[in-house]
Amino acid sequence: MLESDTFWALVGLIxxxxxxxxxGAPRRIVTALDARTQRIRTELDEARRNREEAQSLLAEYQRRRRDAEAEAESIIDEARREARRLTEEANEKLRDMVERRTRAAEDKIARAEAQAIAEVRTRAADLAVGAATDILEKRVRGGTAKRLIDASIDVVRQRLD
Structure with missing residues (x-):
């Protein structure tokens, strides 16, 4: 048995x-494995925390995006309402301006018409007075003629005014 190679291999192994x-190799191996296990647990815990933090940041950014979109929509709606209001206000001012200018033009036309009628009446009165004067001068002579002419002129003027 002492001469057997297997025996000496067993003794060597023992x-x-x-x-x-x-x-103390087994203790060192166990300690190294425990340290590695602890390091892996720590890394896994940190990875979990990072994942949760990333998810909360993602949720926060999504909430901010929704809030920003809602605010942008609100701003757009307000701008549309303001644009409608300004358009209606501009249209109303335009209508008022057109009405004022129309009234002013109508008033100007009425004044021009009244002035033209007055000028025509004045011209007609002057022509009538001139014609009456010519007729009376040709038919009537003397002081009577002058009195009749003056009376006729006064009557014509009163009727034309």
Whole structure:
């Protein structure tokens, strides 16, 4: 048995395990594995926290985007209402201006018409007085003629005014 290679291989293996145990290799291996396990747990916990933080940031940014879209929509609606109001106000002012200008033009036309009628009456009165004067001068002579002419002129003027 002492001469068998298998026996000495077994003795060598046992001595190897005894030396490893004496040096404290199993404790070191276990400690190293425990440290690695702890490091992996820490990394997993940090990854979980980072994921949760990322999700909360994503939710916050989505909420902000929705709020910004709602505010933009509100601003657009307000701008549309303001544009409608300004358009209606401009149209109303335009209608008022057109009405005022129409009235002013009508008043100007009426004044021009009244002035033309007055000028025609004045001209007609002057022509009638001139014609009456010519007729009376040709038919009547002397002081009587002058009295009749003056009376006729007064009557014509009163009727034309």
């Amino acid at each position: 001595l190897f395990f005894v030396v490893i145990a004496a040096v």
